[in-house]
Amino acid sequence: MERCEGSLSCKKSNFRKFKLPFSASLRSFVVFLPSFFAGESAVLGWGAGVHSLDVDVCFFFEDVGVWTLDISSFKSDLEDPNEQLFWQVSDDDSLLNATVEGTSNIITLNTKDNAWGTTLINLTLTDSDTNIDIAGYIPNPLSSSKEVAIQLNPVNDVPSLSTANMKSLLTSDTDIAMGTDTLQVEAEGYSDIGYDLDNRSSSDLGDEYDSGRNGELSFTPNDQYYSFKWFANGELLKYTQNSTQNIDTLVMPEGHDGKVIMVEAWPNDGEDDGDVVTQSMVVNNRPNMIDASHALLAPSLNYYTNEGEVDLVFPIATDLDDDEIHYRVRVWKVPKWDEEPTDTSLESSSYVDTHWFSSSEIQAITTSLNSLAHGTYFWKVWTGNKIQEFYDIKDPTWINYFNVDLIDPSISEFGDVVKLSEISAESVIQDAGNRRMLYGKKPSDVDDEYQYRIILSWENSQIDSETLEEVITTDSVVAVPYTTAPNWAYMVEYPEGTTTYNILLEDLATNIMTLNYFVITQDLIPPVPFEVFGAVQPNYEQITSKNKYYISGTKESDSGLFFQGYNTLTKETEVAQIVGFTNSPSYSFYIYPEKPSGNVFTADRAGNIQSQGTLMDIIFMQTPPKLITPGLSRTLVNAMENESGLLNFGISSERIESVTTVSLEFSSDRALSRYILRTDDGHIIEEGNNLEKSTTKNITFKAYRSFLDEGINEISLLGYDVVNNEVSENFTLTLKSVNPSTEIISKALLVNVPSNTVRNLNIFGRQQDNVTVFINNNATESYPGSAQTWFYIDNSFDISNNDIE
Secondary structure: OOEEOOOOOOOOOOOOOOOOOOOOOOOOOOOOOOOOOOOOOOOOOOOEEEEEOOOOOOEEEEOEEEEEEOOHHOOOOOOOOOEEEEEEEEEEEOOEEEEEEEOEEEEEHHHHHHHOOOEEEEEEEEEEOOOOOOOOOOOOEEEEEEEEOOOOEEEOOOEEEEEEEEEEOOOOOOOOOOOOOOEEEEEEEEEEEEEEOOEEEEOOOOOOOOHHHHHHHHHHOOOEEEEEEEOOOOEEEEEEEEEOOOOEEOOOOOOOOOOEEEEEEEEEOOOOOOOOEEEEEEEEOOOOOOOOOOOOOOOOOOOOOOOOEEEEEEOOOOOOOOOOEEEEEEEEEEOOOOOOOOOOOOOOOOEEOOOOOOOOOOOOEEEEEOOOOEEEEEEEEEEEEEOOOEEEEEOOOOOEEEEEEEOOOOOOOOOOOOOOOOOOOEEEEEEEOEEEEEEEEEOOEEEOOOEEEEEEEEEEEEEEOOOOOEEEEEEEEEEEEOOOOOOEEEEEEEOOOOEEEEEEEEEEEEEEEEEEEEEEEEEOOOOOOOEEOOOOOOOEEEOOOOEEEEEEEOOOOOOEEEEEEEEEEOOOEEEEEOOOOOOOEEEEEEEOOOOEEEEEEEOOOOOOOOOOOOEEEEEEEOOOOOOEEEEEEEEEEEHHHHHHHHHOOOOOOHHHHHHHHHEEEEEEEOOOOEEEEEEOOOOOOEEEEOOOOOOOEEEEEEOOOOOOOEEEEEEEEEEOOOOOOEEEEEEEEOOOOOOOOOEEEEEEEEEEEOOOOEEEEEEEOOOOOOOEEEOEEEEEEEEEOOOEEEEEEEEEEOOOOOOOO
């Protein structure tokens, strides 16, 4: 195939991309044309003739439009000039129309819209045969025809939509969306080559959805898709891409009041996106919710009343767009103190439902509830705008409740209210002028459980010291506030004189019950003496090695114990209460080293003191005793088993006694209940009991191989005080009971000096443990630098008079 050259021209302006199984560039479009005329001429008749035409294919693209081809250089004849050669063209009218003027040499091809595929055109070249100058010759024009294939490759067309319809699925409104809404968009009018306004149009020329032509000229049938993007004031909320459905929905997220919801819709045929169509709706500005903390809101949270009529009051709401506001109040009743109902939605069943109403009030709206029964009531208020027959609302984030209490407190037992044994119903107690901690349990009320308060109301009577007249005063105090705690405590200071206390129970609805009373009078009698471990003891002395000492016993109920003594830390004498005014007849406490000694006595709350006390003295021995000793009298001994041998060797009895006997003197800074002197393998050399403080004890023992080992032995002295604190001192005792070796000289020298009889004597030998070598009654010395060698030097050794021993 040859390139278009010479006068051949191609219009490229209408070329578009067509579908290929590979990436094709259109930047340099090249058309290949066949050689329409090629080869040798054929002689016809009188020598007239035309070149033969070779059949080939021309390639174009769908929708190329009008295209012209100059074919003047592709014709010739042996007899006739070119201007007497005429073209004709015919087509099958399926994909394009082809025209040519006989002598213009310009073929015009006009493709049909959206047509693609392969079609044939027929080119015919005819000569005039008028240039043969022979008499009687009759012109006989000859023609040559050839079919040329024109291939139009498919080019994808972009799909389009005619519109997109958007509406609320709740109200069907197309302009205003509710704050809690579901919006729908429907894309309509899908059109493409093969589709016409959502309808399949398979008769369209160049149908791009014809699966029967799949693979023809690398053609792939199109698919039908829809894409949608939802925006709120330009912020993307949802993106649905290439869906086969032309409908998409958006569940309106909370918090988009007043915003513009816009949806973009566009088609896609599997190859290209079509143009975007848009629709939008405005979200309604719902009225604001009622403020749960607003001063006009009543009754307040957990409000109590003992009447069956309650007015619910709430402030009016505001609307940003000044739309009419509608209100709805719902009330749920539960048994008193029950939990909030699990379902308090607008759709739930309720005790009271005002249904939707509007109001002309300018500040607050009142809803009256009458004939309310005993119980707890939860309530809240909705606000909304009416759109058609629907209400656009905000669900309140709060719920209030109030209590209607029509039952007085009711408790059957008094004793649990005040947990002091002496305070019983209508009791009289001698305790005036004292401060006491009242405490107890809050018995469960029949209706209020523990949610009530305890009030102490009193009347006090005293005699004025000047006028000698009775003075009566009255008052009350809240001893226990409204709480749900089952226990309580209150510090009360009883005044002087006689005081009558009334105990009142009051619930949150101000229902009051008088529980009982008790009377406090003057107390002038001291408590009885206390006992220590079962007996009253004027004195109590003990010794302990622990860091505290336990004391227990019995006392009069509601009396306390006090300690008066010297504090070794503060260096002061002090008085402190060590056992409180408990109603228990038993007690216990610890005595510590900082307060080891003192007088313990008992007293009551009125300040009456029992004169009989107990003088306690606890000696704390927390550290071990200290041994005082100069140590063993000898640290090197011989064994008594060598006594006979030593005597035979000529050593005196006194000398033998000295080298085989050991003594140890010791004393202690504390009395010892026991002491032991033993070897490290457990052999007891001597033990004893009861060594008094600072008394010197002397232990003397003989050295025997039966309990001492040859060489170094460890000896321990152990001492124990009366609380078994232990102290020890360790000593080292060396037993040398084996005779030393006499093979001790390793080297001896006699050095000549200028004398006939005097020499220098140098002797060296091996050192033995615990052995001293004597030469001529002179002790040898250790050799410098060698602890294992001894030496002896005599510079005036007279060989004529002396021997070496």
